Each structure stands twice: as C-alpha cells, then as structure tokens.
Amino acid sequence: MKKYCFGIDIGGTSVKCGFFNSQGTILDKWEIKTRTEDHGIYIIPDVAHSILAKLEEKSIHKDEVIGIGIGVPGPVNDRGELPTGAVNLHWGPKNLAKEVEELTGFITKVGNDANVAALGEMYQGGGKGYKNVILVTLGTGVGGGIIVDGKIVTGSHGAAGEIGHVHVERKETEICNCGNYGCLEQVASATGIVRLAKRALAACETPSILRGRNLSAKAVFDAVKEGDEVAKLIAEDFGDYLGTALSVFAGVVDPEIFVIGGGVSKAGTILIDYIKKYYQRYAFRDCKNTEFSLAKLGNDAGIYGAVKLILDHHQQ
C-alpha cells in the first residue's frame, strides 16, 4: 500500500527535502547542497540519490511510495517541464518531471517555487482551511502565488502571481530589476521599504530614531512599534501601495484570504494593520472583509506545497 511521499524544494543554494505520510504529516526533513556547477547537471541526480537513500535508511519499499512533488525557481508548465530553464540553478530548458521519474521510478509533479509555497501555506499554514488564497511574499523581492479552488493558477506564460512586478507608481524614476519602472517590488519588498525610508527621511527634518542607523525593513517596523513618527509615515506609505494593489487583485480573483509571508512579515500583525487600512479603503464593497493572516511555515512552505502537489495528483 502506498503511504509515503516526498516534498522537495530546490533553491539556488540548497535543496530542502521532506518525507511525509499520505496524510501530509512530516516524518523527516533535511537539506542537501545545490550544486549549480557544470550547468547544474548534478542537481537532479543528487535529489534522486537523496530520496532513494532515505528510503533505504528507513527500510521502506518502493511500492509504498506515492510519488514526489517538487518546487523549482522558474516557470513550469503542466507537464512538469521548464521551457525556459531556471537561471538560479544554471539550467537550460528541461523536462524535470521526466528526469526525476526516470532516476527514481516515482511519479513526479513539479511547480514554480513561489506557487508551490502558496499551495503549502494553503495546505498547512496561514491559509489552512481556505481554498482561495493569495500568498504575498515580502522578501528581498515581492513574490506571490494565486490559489483558486485549491489549485495553483500557473498562467499562460507561467507568470500568474508575479505580483512583484505589477505597476503601482507612475512617478518612479529608478528602474526595477525586471526592466520596468514603478513595480510593487520597488516599494513593498525589504529593499523597497528601505528606499521608502531613505526618501521619507530626506524629505523632512522630523527627529527619528531611524536617522544615522543602518536602515532595514525590520528597523523601520521596530521604530513604528516605538512610536517613531517618521517610521509611521513610511509604514503608511508601504501599506498604501500594498493594500491598494491587493484590492485590485481582489477585483480579479476575489480570494478568501491574503497570506503575508517573507522576511518582512516577521514584523507581525502590525504589518497587516497598515496593509488592511488601505485595502479596505479601496476594495470593492463585497470584498472589504476578506481575511488577512501571516504565513506560518516559513522556509518549509515549499516542501509542504510540493507534497500537496503529488497528493492531489494521487487523489484524482
């Protein structure tokens, strides 16, 4: 009887691996190094080897394994192929699902890492109990994942949920990493919040504990908690950009809940207060009470989402 499965999250520096039972309970968790040298040709064999070694370690027969779910940093189509490769893994175009299946003998389902993380947060994290979720990841950049009726929305170019690069500021004069101007990522990521902070501090002479300090998103929200007036203005600015953008997303897919994750979300519920203020001001009346929560799985969201991918396939 098939009762075990693997959730794998391939990142640019390490591969996170999870061994689960068919109820989605994690039984074991480990990491291996991502060897990106030689166009990343060792990554897939390393993953396959690690999976097979884990089965041997636990004396589990191959017949007991449902399959493997994988998240990768790049666009993935429905057949588990990466049509344009994955830059961070030094991969060109690749049929990842097929390669893993051939090396392991297990059915393999693949998704984009941000989308898979969203699925993980829906499955066992901040969006647990919901089937229509938008995950917003506020880290160095801004990422996202769109879940409709319990399933990832991939998009026709694999770009669904690329919410960091929606246009929110017409007056922006600095270029975004993506080549456009005025992207959400430029004002709502950790680095974006630092940009907002620099501008706010330069635009006034109000005393602030942020002056002369090393600026970071954490420093800004710590200062907010201490009642710093300039920090509060920066937080309003951030909340306005992100809350307004989320209200627009609600007009498209109308989720039950927004789950806010990534390093910036460590600021806690105060972050949600600032986002919600503007979200509720601009959202269409029927969506004004959409829920907000903080992500709960941190770096494990990917392995939980990956295992959900293969479990959903198995239960079809």
Next chain:
Amino acid sequence: MKKYCFGIDIGGTSVKCGFFNSQGTILDKWEIKTRTEDHGIYIIPDVAHSILAKLEEKSIHKDEVIGIGIGVPGPVNDRGELPTGAVNLHWGPKNLAKEVEELTGFITKVGNDANVAALGEMYQGGGKGYKNVILVTLGTGVGGGIIVDGKIVTGSHGAAGEIGHVHVERKETEICNCGNYGCLEQVASATGIVRLAKRALAACETPSILRGRNLSAKAVFDAVKEGDEVAKLIAEDFGDYLGTALSVFAGVVDPEIFVIGGGVSKAGTILIDYIKKYYQRYAFRDCKNTEFSLAKLGNDAGIYGAVKLILDHHQQ
C-alpha cells in the same frame, strides 16, 4: 439520447433564450419579456414555460434534453444559488437552479451574467481556441469575467472579475456608483470616456470637432479616426488607465488573451491599439505579448456561455 440544451440569459428588461445541439450549434433564438413586478415572481415560471413550449413546438422529447444553463445579473455560488438576490430582477435570495429544475425537470447550471458572457466569448467568440481569458466589457459600466483553464473564476464573494471597481486614480474627486473613488469604471466605461472628454476639452483651448457636440464614447473615437488632436489625447488617457489596469491583472492570472467587448468596443481595433500601447509598457516581460481581440458575440455571449455551462457539466 440526449442531444439538445438551452442557454438562457436573464436581463433586467428581457430574457434571451437559445436552443442548441450538443455541439453548441445554435438552432433557435428568441426573447421574452422580463416581468420584474411582484418581486420578479413570474420570471422563472415564464422561462420554464418558454422552454417547455419550444420543445413542444419542435416535437422534441424531454429525454433528448441535456439541461439548461442560465446567466443572471447577480452573484451566484457553486450550487446555483443567489445568496443576496438580484437587484435588477427584484429578487431576494433564491435557489435558482433548484427552482428551474423543479419546474422543467432538467438539470440546471447557473452563473453570473458577466462571467457567463466571458465563458461564451471563450467558447465561440473573440476568445475561441483559448482557455485562459479575461473578458473586459466596456458599456455603461465596466464589467469583466475571468476564465482560468476553461472555467469561470467566481471568487469567494462572487466578486471575481469585478474589474470595473478596481482603484486606478488616486486624484478622483467624484464618487463611483459603488461608493468608492477612482474606479476603473469612472474612466474606461462609455460614461467614463465622456467624463475624460469633458475634462480634456475644459483643460485646453485646442480646436476640436468635439466642441459643442453631444459627447459620447462613439463621438470621441470617431473624432480620433478623423485625426482630432483633443480626441487623441482622450483616447491616450483611456488607453493608459485601461492598459495599465490590464497589465496588473496579467500579474495575477496571466491570461492568454484579453477580449474587449461592450458598446465602446464598436470603435474597433483602434481601441485595442490605445489599450495595448500602455499594456505593453507596464506588463511584466513574460506577459508583454499577450493577445488582444474584440468580442464577437455581442448580446449573444450570454446564451453561448450559458449553454457551455451545462455542456461542461454534462461532459464531466
């Protein structure tokens, strides 16, 4: 053998009815009056009677009928219920699918009219051949429908595709019908374009054939075609608002195609030129070449989408 079905589009003044075969070919089409008096209690019996009369007229046995698809102007859940009723039909909360099934004996599937029209345009209109479509309806208001993997996205409050009320203009001082300020509908609907025209004409003294005329979206785009400079500025303004908004929607669901319908779309491909210019400027790189087309089914989109609803259910 079941080989016929009905597509019904219930509007505030008339009910459009279509009789189709199982390949989705329309065999007959007619309208009945929408009797909204007495809280709209006659509407469903009228529809049921009209369907049964059509079968008798054509000497078709009930066993040959697959079922009925219906579009209605209000939020509809997955069970074919209208939890908050339908204002334009004078209806309170209602289980529409069940009522129609009881009166006709046929399986009935129900959707929101704008969403169902989007499904119709995907099925046999401007989005034919695609499965990921955003329909944008530019009429008195701005409506929309989101199709992902061939299915309507309803949203958790039935508000998915309510794209007329996404926030696009911070400086707007007039209130929208929805109670918010700065909605897309205020600048991209037929009435919105007239507002843009009035403001543009008041803001300059440039000669224009629009001056002293009855302003309408049609008059503006006719003037654009005649090379009128002020009309061109108005069209740029419209294209900027709508194209930028669509680029944001692409960051959420990344459709294969945007289908532009409604009265304003009668202006033709010139409309798409203005929208695309700004869409391509602000869309994320992977989505810059998303297709655009004009809607093709006009007022029949609803009956085509309604019949697709019941055919999809039948083929499950």
